[in-house]
Amino acid sequence: MGDDTTPTGESSVPNSNADGNVTTETGENSIEALARRIQESLTVEQRHRFWETQPVGQFRDVGDSNLSEGPIEQPTPLSEVKQEPYTLPEAYEWITCDMDTNEMCDEVYRLLANNYVEDDENMFRFNYSKDFLQWALRPP
Secondary structure (H helix, E strand, O other), rough: OOOOOOOOOOEOOOEEOOOOEEEEOOOOOOHHHHHHHHHOOOOOOHHOOOOOOOOOOOOOOOOOOOOOOOOOOOOOOOOHOOOOOOOOOOOOOOOOOOOHHHHHHHHHHHHHHHHHHOOOOOEOOOOOOOHHHHHOOOOO
């Protein structure tokens, strides 16, 4: 039918070995060989176009001993963090939420459940339990 060779000229016809695993004629597991061939056929630009714009480790950095371990961006010193709260429109005010009180916990729960959605169709609401909100909104 067609050509059963890889771009490197090796046969890609799978065979079953004694333990039932499918291997290529070169003796490699077919999934591993296929994954390697796919990786070899793609360039770095084609592989990770989205992730290369994100603050995560990069594929091209693997094995580079010049890169130090640790955070990608250093923490902002407290002296550089804005100390005064942003100004709000006149009808609003800043408050400190005491999540230990049932009244405040209920108010935060209702605010998120009734008003905060993740999508334009209003399908994915943040319907977190009150216990979760109390845990998540308390400083360590």
